[in-house]
Amino acid sequence: MPAHEAPGYAELHCLSNFSFLRGASWPGELVRRAHELGYAALALTDECSVAGAVRAHEAAEETGLHLVHGASFRLEDGPELVLLVPDRAAWGDLCELITRVRRRAAKGGYRVHRDDLEALGGRCLALLPGPERMRSEEADLAWFAETFAGRGWLAVHQWLDGWDRVRLQQAEAAGRRFGLPRVAAGGVLMHVRARRALQDCLTAIRLGRPLPQAGFALQANGERHLRRREILARLYPPALLAETLAVAERCRFSLGELRYEYPDELVPPDETPAAHLRRLTEEGMRRRWPRGVPERVRRLVEHELALIAELGYEPYFLTVQDIVRFARGRGILCQGRGSAANSAVCYCLGITEVDPARIETLFERFVSRERDEPPDIDVDFEHGRREEVIQYIYEKYGRDRAALAATVIGYRARSALRDLGRVLGLAPDQTDRLAATCAARTSRAFTAEQVREAGFDPANPVFVRLLHLLGELIGFPRHLSQHVGGFVISRGSLSRLVPIENAAMLGRTVIQWDKDDLEALGLLKVDVLGLGMLSVLRRAFDLVEAWSGERLSPATVPAEDPEVYRMIQRADTLGVFQIESRAQMAMLPRLRPACFYD
Structure with a gap:
């Protein structure tokens, strides 16, 4: 059968390498391969995880x-x-389920x-993949048919392992008895057959055994990849292939629908976020310049407040200001850094200590309508007292509304x-x-050459074989860890936006997305970082x-001390x-900085 005459197909059961040590392909590889094969849709169904969902979405x-x-x-x-x-509400249900069981x-x-x-709840659709020989207990089938009535299917796998005909017959009998429709599914673990060797190795690594001892835990063949539609047409009855399209058509949710809202309890009931931010900024201006605010600074502040209001970022600035206010109230040294130092509003709010009256600042380095990127304020705290700030965030917003971003730990050489x-x-x-x-x-x-050198x-x-497999495995995700301090805080339940799970450190929880995922979806985070140098300053x-x-204090240290610059030169x-590395120390005598702007 020519490819253009093959029936339509949507793969509904597929694991990526974010099902750690199970899937043997990246989410993007699976999506691009499905597109090449002319699939109507692809479902990414990693095990108790949506950690690869953003990469697949992109x-x-x-x-x-x-x-x-x-x-x-x-x-x-x-x-x-x-x-x-199928929809946004069901996405929230799935994220809450993953959060609860994790x-x-x-x-x-x-x-x-x-x-x-x-x-x-009655929103998510469900597939019951049969065991390899499709001998599910009747009690399981009855429970599934009752729990997912009208939204449950028996998923039929055809893997050319000698049991395909038996699986088809048993699925047909179970479907008739329990009133369950059948649908084709691949149980995909890799985007191409060539990843079979890597998939076997991942299984052996997961089991902690050498490959020869992995036995029946390994796949019988390489069929659990994305196959051509003309091949699927020879393996499945047409009705089962057509049903994949009907199921996929019911699932129209996209991650692009997610909308993130920052906490609103920081704003008094009689004020808007814009009015409250303006009031705090003006109070900060009077505190910073008790003898009068320079006209240039006032123009900067007005420009920044207008842009912040246009982009709707007031709650973000208020959230960071509240965290800094808590830290300063406890006597914890803190300092905003990075592009936030270009903000006069951040200086007025006490987030940074870079006086805009002393240097030339460019707010658009920090927030710009043209880049369409959310602001990112990194705030350093004394490393020995950062945990007080982290626990304040958890106590104020609750574990269901605040969590750290994840970091994907991948295989290195x-x-x-x-x-x-x-x-x-x-x-x-x-x-x-060799190592x-x-x-x-x-x-x-x-x-x-390295093999020869060893x-x-x-x-x-x-x-x-080792060199080939190393080329495939290096970079693969191994597990999730916690970001050094990137907090995601939401107005409502965070677990309806993204799943939350336990971190290795006691008292810490992390979401299943990393900072790159958050940036891709335009979701904001607050970086609460620890810095040993602030402890030294203390x-x-x-x-x-x-x-x-x-x-x-950092704000009252005498500025522009000539002896300091002579030491730097x-x-x-x-x-x-930040200027203690060998590269920096080599450059300083040539650059010869003589003022802060240098």
């Missing part, structure tokens, strides 16, 4: 493919299920039961080498010798006060934050 926006969002689950008291999201387990795990699905070497049967001393040929934290692939023959089949201020009786900056 690829779908580029290709025009209809992307369906969902997740798969292994119930502790029932079968495996796949949930699909929060009751240790980091990286989840515990889900039938009653969690029963309490989910050495970690990939050790995991692959173990499952391929290399001895520890062999992997150690010694690369830098500790590099993500560059190994080369045949004393091995790069033509040896084991090392040929001790220095204490010493100055003990010696002279004068209490200094001769690169006497060891221990001075």
